[in-house]
Amino acid sequence: MSICDTENGLMSFEQAVNYLIDAMPTPSETQQIAIEDALGRVLAKDVVSSMNVPSADNSAMDGYAFAFDAMLDNSQTLTLVGQSFAGAPFNGSVASGECVRIMTGAVVPDGCDTVQMQENAQVVSEQLVTIEKPKYMGANVRNKGEDISQGQVIFAAGRKLSSADIGVLVSLGFAHIDVFKQLTVALVATGDELKRPGESLKSGDIYETNSYVVTSMLKKLGVNILNFGIVADDLAAITSAFNSANEQADIVISSGGVSVGEADYTKQVLAELGSVDFWKVAIKPGKPFAFGQLSDSIFFGLPGNPVSATVTFYQLVVPALTQMQGAKWSPRKQMRATLTANIRKRPGRKDFQRGIYTTNENGEVSVSTTGAQGSGMLTSMSVANCFIVLPAEQGSLFEGEQVLIEPFDALLT
Numbered sequence: 266m267s268i269c270d271t272e273n274g275l276m277s278f279e280q281a282v283n284y285l286i287d288a289m290p291t292p293s294e295t296q297q298i299a300i301e302d303a304l305g306r307v308l309a310k311d312v313v314s315s316m317n318v319p320s321a322d323n324s325a326m327d328g329y330a331f332a333f334d335a336m337l338d339n340s341q342t343l344t345l346v347g348q349s350f351a352g353a354p355f356n357g358s359v360a361s362g363e364c365v366r367i368m369t370g371a372v373v374p375d376g377c378d379t380v381q382m383q384e385n386a387q388v389v390s391e392q393l394v395t396i397e398k399p400k401y402m403g404a405n406v407r408n409k410g411e412d413i414s415q416g417q418v419i420f421a422a423g424r425k426l427s428s429a430d431i432g433v434l435v436s437l438g439f440a441h442i443d444v445f446k447q448l449t450v451a452l453v454a455t456g457d458e459l460k461r462p463g464e465s466l467k468s469g470d471i472y473e474t475n476s477y478v479v480t481s482m483l484k485k486l487g488v489n490i491l492n493f494g495i496v497a498d499d500l501a502a503i504t505s506a507f508n509s510a511n512e513q514a515d516i517v518i519s520s521g522g523v524s525v526g527e528a529d530y531t532k533q534v535l536a537e538l539g540s541v542d543f544w545k546v547a548i549k550p551g552k553p554f555a556f557g558q559l560s561d562s563i564f565f566g567l568p569g570n571p572v573s574a575t576v577t578f579y580q581l582v583v584p585a586l587t588q589m590q591g592a593k594w595s596p597r598k599q600m601r602a603t604l605t606a607n608i609r610k611r612p613g614r615k616d617f618q619r620g621i622y623t624t625n626e627n628g629e630v631s632v633s634t635t636g637a638q639g640s641g642m643l644t645s646m647s648v649a650n651c652f653i654v655l656p657a658e659q660g661s662l663f664e665g666e667q668v669l670i671e672p673f674d675a676l677l678t
């Protein structure tokens with residue numbers, strides 16, 4: 266396969282994503298978990314509803330239930346014969362000319378098909394209520410099975426469960442659910458200069474941030490995380506860390522040491538222990554991203570620069586990880602936005618610039634960059650609310666031109 270084009274024969278972003286999606290093993294092991302732990306997990310089997318939701322016709326309003334055909338006039342006085350509460354239904358049958366006091370969520374009694382809200386009814390006496398005729402039969406009634414019908418495939422295997430999905434499954438009575446086995450992801454931060462927060466810094470040291478940012482992103486993806494901490498720029502230390510990570514995890518994510526410097530050992534160790542499938546992608550930031558395999562795990566080498574690590578995680582690791590979880594990756598939705606300032610760009614790599622977008626009262630979206638786009642400037646990510654995605658061949662752009670953006674709040678869903 267030819268996987269090179271664009272700048273200096275680099276693999277394009279699209280080729281890299283497709284390569285990763287194809288290379289990911291499909292999960293085979295499944296497990297049953299409690300529904301409350303299911304957020305972000307992927308269904309291993311189709312879920313078929315064994316019941317109707319709602320299970321019976323019920324009222325959408327507090328008011329009175331009756332048969333629509335019993336309403337001969339626009340306003341009719343009916344005889345009150347009982348009440349139906351949520352959890353305490355009216356058990357008798359309601360005849361023509363009769364009505365039942367009903368509460369929201371209560372079962373609509375036999376003989377009734379319509380509800381009028383109490384604001385449109387007047388109590389005449391203990392037994393009599395004058396009710397305005399609703400516009401149509403079935404008004405204010407939520408029909409049995411209108412949300413979910415018995416026997417319906419409600420979610421197909423491969424669905425990544427959202428908060429609302431969990432609610433739907435609980436509404437069907439599922440206390441447990443079959444999902445693909447949870448992936449374990451190991452993190453290794455390489456670099457002699459890296460220190461943990463709380464430690465003191467000597468000249469040239471910095472605080473290690475990549476594992477914290479990646480951990481917080483992984484938490485939203487429903488995986489198990491093993492943090493191997495900081496490993497020195499040393500062949501033996503990196504080899505030992507990668508070996509342990511490979512033994513314990515399905516995916517190993519390193520950061521740093523993937524460039525061409527003299528202390529950049531990541532690729533060398535990856536090649537010795539397994540294989541480097543590709544290295545370098547025509548994107549900015551994040552060009553030196555590496556992908557490969559260890560004997561029992563998949564390997565992603567994120568560039569050390571904090572913005573590059575974050576961008577490559579969102580743009581390359583998330584699609585791959587989604588596939589490996591058993592879900593199907595589909596390209597993120599992008600929005601058109603109008604630039605409010607010029608953007609500098611050299612043709613060659615696909616840029617993921619950090620942007621701030623706003624929407625005006627007409628729904629028109631405008632965007633500008635966060636300013637300086639250095640890949641060591643993590644504040645550009647925290648100030649931003651979107652990526653401005655600029656195609657590889659694109660050059661500089663001017664105020665008023667249209668660009669595509671990816672809002673951050675949709676990046677991990």
Ligand SMILES: Nc1nc2c(c(=O)[nH]1)N[C@H]1C(S)=C(S)[C@@H](COP(=O)(O)OP(=O)(O)OC[C@H]3O[C@@H](n4cnc5c(N)ncnc54)[C@H](O)[C@@H]3O)O[C@H]1N2
Nearest residue numbers: 454456473474475520521522523524529552568569570573
């Ligand atoms: N001669 C060349 N030099 C560089 C190239 C190149 O093509 N030719 N590419 C540059 C690009 S682009 C990037 S990105 C970086 C990637 O380098 P590495 O992956 O080898 O990363 P390091 O050199 O280890 O670190 C880069 C930078 O990031 C800081 N860092 C590293 N790890 C962390 C961490 N966990 N938390 C916070 N900050 C971290 C590190 O201190 C460096 O400042 O290479 C360019 N060089």
Ligand code: MOO
Nearest residue numbers: 550551552573640
């Ligand atoms: O592409 Mo590097 O990832 O620019 O800093």
